[in-house]
Amino acid sequence: MDTTEYRAALGPKPDPMPKERVDEARRLTSLMRRGQAFSFVRLGDYDLGYLLDEQLQKGAGTASSPQFEGCTNKCGDEAVPAPAPISGTRPFGSPGLLPCQAGRLRAALEGATYLDFHELLWKDNSLIDALGVRRKESLFRNPDRTTSYILATWLDAEFRSFCAGRRILFCGAEAPLLEAMLKRERFLECARDYWQPDCAPFFLRPRDNGRNLGENLDSIKQDLKEAILRWKIDTLFLCLGGAAKILCYELAKELGICAIDFGVGLRSLTYSGSDGSSAARSTHLVFLYRVPFDLYMDALAEAFPSLIPEETLAKAHAQLLLEVQEKEVGWSHSGWEYDFSEENIAAFRAAFVHYRRRCRALFRHSPASIKERKDFLHFCGSHGLTFEGRLFLRSFQAKGFVRRFLGSGHRGAPRESTRPTSPGQFSCRPGALTRRSGVSR
Helix, strand or coil: CCHHHHHHCCCCCCCCCHHHHHHHHHHHHHHHHCCCEEEEEEEEHHHHHHHHHHHHHHCCCCCCCCCCCCCCCCCCCCCCCCCCCEEEEEEEECCCCCHHCCCCHHHHHCCCCCEEEEEEHCCCHHHHHHHHCCCCCCCCCCCCCCCCCHHHHHHHHHHHHHCCCEEEEEECHHHEEEHHCCCCCHHHHHHCCCCCCCCCCCCECCHHHHHHHHHHHHHHHHHHHHHHHCCCCEEEECCCCHHHHHHHHHHHHCCEEEEEEEECCHHHHHHHCCCCCEEECCCCEEECCCHHHCCCCCHHHHHHCCCHHHHHHHHHHHHHHHCCCCCCCCCCCCCCCCCCCCCHHHHHHHHHHHHHHHHHHHHHCCCCHHHHHHHHHHHHHHHCCCCCHHHHHHHHHHHHHHHHHHHHHCCCCCCCCCCCCCCCCEECCEEEEEEEECCCC
8 A cells, every 4th residue: 555545644724723723732832831841742754654664673563554565675773764865856854763763762752741643644543553652641642633733733823922031942953044044134024923022042053964863862962961051941942853752852851841842843933945954855844934035045055054056956946846835824734735826936936036046056066966957947847837947848758759759768678667756655764764755757
C-alpha cells in the first residue's frame, strides 16, 4: 500500500474553529505558565515512522504496517540519516536521529508533561496504537482527535501573549534568521500581530547549523544547558526535528524550565520555504504572515553568509514556491498542496522580479545550479507561472518527442528508471524515513 493512501492531510482549516481547539490552546498556555518544569512534545509523522521502523527491526510484530511495505533498506546501529538534497522544488524531511537514539525518543514521548499525539495526521489511530506509547495518568495530552495538532492553533492564538514578560530562548536552524529579521522594521510590521514590542528573546545557533543532529545531540544539549543558565532562561522554544523531543523532555526535567518542542514554529515566524539546516524545500508550513522576498533574502545572507551559490539559489526557489503553496492563517499545509489564487500569483510575481535581479548570476554557476534552475523552470512551465518556464517546458517536451521519434530510448540495455517517487511517498533510508515530492521531474 502506498503511504499516500494511508496518511491524511490536515485538509482545510475548520471554519469556524471548534471551541474545543481554542479551549485546549488556552489550557496549554495555563499549563506552561505554572512555573514548574514543563515539557511539550509532539508525536510527528517522521517520529512515528522512525520508532515503528525501530520496532520492525527488533521484530516487534508491526511488519504489516503500510508505513513500511516494500521498504527493504533497513539500517544498523551505526547508520547515519541521509543528508538533505539541494532542491528548491522538492520537499524533504527527516527526524535526523540515529537508530541508537530511539530509546531516548520513546522515553521523551512517555515522560513529557504534555504529549500531542497528532491524530489529525492519520485517517485512523492504528499506527499510533501500534507504537504502544505508555504514559502515566497524571501527565497531560490532547483530549481527542479534534484537539490534536494543537501547536498550529496555539501559535496563532496564544504565542504573542504567552511570550510577554518571559526570558525566552529560541534554538533551531532558523534561529539566526529570525534574529536577523527582528532587526528590520519591515519585518516587525509584517509580524506585528505575533510579537510583543518589548519581547527581547535570546538566540542560539545549533552546532553545524542543525545538521548531523544525531551525532551532535549531546553536544547541543550541553550548549543549551550553558545558554539557559547563563541567560537565566525560563522558556525554551526548540526546533530540531526528533532531537527537540528528547532535549525538551530532558532539559525541562533537569533544569526546571518550560521547554517547547516548537516544530515548524521558527519556519512559520520567518516565513521560510526551506529548513535552515538544508537547501531543500520544507515539507509543510503553518502560515502566519508573508515576508517580502527581498527582505527574506537579505536576512538569509546575514544569517548564513557561508551558503554556496547553488544553496542560495535553491533557497530562493523554495521561497518562490512558498508563495503559491496553499496557506490559511494558523493552519498547516504541506509542500505538495498548491493554490494558484490571484493573491498567491501576485505575490509570486512580485518576488520573481527581485529573484531575477538578485539571482541571475547564479543560474549557470555550476552543474548543480544549472540542474536546480532547470527544475525550477520545469515547475514554472508546468503551472504556467512564467514565460521562460513555458519556453523551457516546450523545449523539454520537444526534445523528448525527438528522442522517442528516433527511437533512442530503445537502444542498448534497459536502464533503471530515474523517475522520482510519487508525491508524498516515503522511502526507507538508513536511520530515517524521508518524504519526497514528484513535482518538477
